[in-house]
Amino acid sequence: MLGDFLRFIARSKLGMFGLILFAACVLVAVFAPVLAPYEPMQKHYDVSGKLMKLRPPSQEHLLGTTILGRDVFSQLIWGGRPALVIGLLTAMGVVLIGVNIGLIAGYYGGWIDNLLMRITDIFMGLPFLPFIIVVLSLTGRSLWTIILALVIIMWRSTARVIRSQVLSLRERSFVDAARVSGASSLKIIYVEIAPNIFPVALVNVVFALAWAIITEASIGFLGFGDPNVLSWGSIIYEAFASEMSYKAWWWVIPPGAAIMILVTAVYFIGRAYEEMINPRLKKW
Amino acid sequence: MALLSVENLNTVYRTQRGDVRAVEDVSFAIQEGLNLGLVGESACGKSTVLKSVIGVLPPNAFVAGGRILFKGRDLPAMDEEERRKLRWKEISMITQSALNSLDPVHKVGDQIVEALQIHASMDRTTAKQRVEEMFALVGIDSKRFREYPHQFSGGMRQRAIIAMSLILKPSLVIADEPTTSLDVIVQDQILKNVRKLQGMLGFSMLLVTHDMALVIENCDHVGVMYGGKIMELGPKREVILQPFHPYTMGLKNSFPNILDRRSELISIPGVPPVLMGELRGCRFFSRCPFGTEQCSTEIPPLIEVGPEHRAACHYTDRAEEMRNKAALAETWLNMARDR
């Protein structure tokens, strides 16, 4: 099924473009130790022993230095890792939980459906960034608590969408056929229905990934990210907190642009796939 | 002068893989007060003919040639704004899937009032009255004026569509498979109703369907279409009882004969052609048991075979012989085997 997905994407120019960009970001993040010219946290001093703080881009420091004399370019390269790790793990978690809840609620209906949908409705009422911040303030800030908080907030829309898909699939004849042939409910859900909701689930994975990356960046920007981890959001946080950000454009622009490029790539992939499933959107 | 006269109509769909000649060189005429039925398989071009006449083609389709004369005026040549004013007022359409033809967020009555307001500049009260009168004529409770489409049953929705298409008292009503989605009994009721209204309001009908029986019951003239072209055209008695085109003969076989319970249904093997690229000869050649070399290279012209009766076949002089052979199942099955 993943092969189908890739083949679909390849047919759209935009999708292909997105896929290449995304792959590039992943490669840069994976090969960070090799690609970065310096250690991201290393402070740099010039020949006279002075800290090279807030230096504009130069040959040794392609994107200049931060207020603590660190190389921005190296930070940029390393900063992609948490975005991708958190993003991908969150997306997987969201889809896992969301899809299962959607399948169960949609298939069984009745009070199970009601209960699960009420729970989803209640979660809808939680403003997500404030909620995440509050959770993090209580549980401490680490990569895993961030992922957990993100997943708790984000599973609800996937669940809703999958549920409505299942509701319409449930009435189809192949489900009846399976029921008549004595298949257990679980088997029907996971062997018959699940493969049919795969395209919708996949679209949700992609968009969940985009949202997770943006939200993670916002968390980092507000200073609530994992203190031991350098992310693009936290780079901008440092810049903003130093109150020197408006003097050092080289410090602020690249990490934000990186986030924009990565998320745009993900969105392009998602849209391309969405268009494939729903051809009326195609052909501009 | 005929009410509607279609002359050598060519309609083309422009697709990514090439131009599809959905309607090619189609000509027919409808007189005032009379009905014409167009029959044929799916994708034979009949719906495209309708859309060309009413002028609502998808953005990638266009009339490439020919004329559509309505009361003497060539429709495709008209300015779009003028044509829009004619639409519905003079020519209206009863669509196929009434399920989706009504806007779900507006009340049914309002959607019909809209037509009156746009074309007849009627005020709302008068319009509402007219709609309620029309509802009574088609058999809908006037209370339902304020209801939404999803509150109507399938049959009622179709009646509403009919009410909407007749509200401006048009001269020509086009019906595109008007009863396909309904069960036979409702079908019958609705068509009887339409015939009654026809008697009262005096419009002509262009009925498009794949159901030959519908045409026999409701039309005066029949046109048989295949592969985007007219194969046979004429008064219904002549065409049905004495067809001159092999395709018509084949169609006859596919309809159950209630009087002869022993007869088998014989279907025409094969599939309709793809109407793209180089096409030579008769469109029906690949499925015709009587096809010859000439048929595969020369397009047969529509020639007169009787009063107002025309057929597009090279061998109309051997029609009698073909008819006899076509009535036998082997003729069709052998062809399938040989090809």
Next chain:
Amino acid sequence: MIKYLINRILLMVLTLFVLATLMFFMFRMLPGDPTMTVISSALNPKAQEEMKRQYGLDKPLHEQYAAYLRNIVCLDFGYSFQHNRKVSDMISGRLLNTILLILPSMIAAYALGVVGGALIAWKRGGKLEIGTVIVSTAFQSAPVFWLSMLAIFVFSVHLDLFPLGHIVSPGMHHGKSQWAIYFSLDFLHHLALPFIVNTLYNLCFPLLLMRSSMLETLGEDYVELCRMKGLPERKIIYNHAMRNSFLPIATTLPLILGWAVAGSVVIETVFSWPGLGLLMVEAVQRSDYPLVQACFLLIAVLTIVGNFVADLLYGILDPRIVYE
């Protein structure tokens, strides 16, 4: 319709109740002394004892819970650690600031987005459509705090068109009443840039969604019938296509509200806009738990009420929901 309304109201109340309960338990699950989240450890022990008794913290859990709920309804959120004032005194002004920024910009974003999306879908094809889709996607992919910083960089620092942040110029409004300040030109001048950034950022989503929705609607049978009815194109778009296309957008309103509120936290931080979001962030940074709790509850209430209004709106727009 009444049934629908009651249904939604009940949901709203239930959500608020569950939320409050959730908060109650979350804040008491901290390791260590659970009273840490209510009473400042900076107070001297005697004052702490006083407060403990006042807030009933020496009583069993279920009594505390009842007291907690009662307090919320009376809008008593305790005392801020940092500021040593009643939380409820601090919040109302901030709440207004947040609403003044977020509400107009969300309305503008939605209105512009919906209209823009419909326009783009109608005028299919061509560079405009492709360009708009790409730019919108890229714009909503960029983090809003970064966009805000760029905006400040270009328009405030370099072009000096707008102030650098905050809600009013310091010292300008000595002795004036609250209302006078809000109606002043100075206030509007400070509001302008965050308003513009927030609006532009938030219109991308409805724009793209509306475009997709319109493209689908324009292919529907009833739109074709409208054309056959001889309706002028404009009427088809406004009366039929847009109303139907808007429905899926309306269902996303609660989602958008969630985004808006989240965005408010970030935007207020960048622009130093003294709203609820900024207050919450500062409170969290200083572990001022009563303040955190109150801010969060209030933000949640805003979101939930917003969702309720959105649900109502949807009920009005889609007759299929109500006339079941």
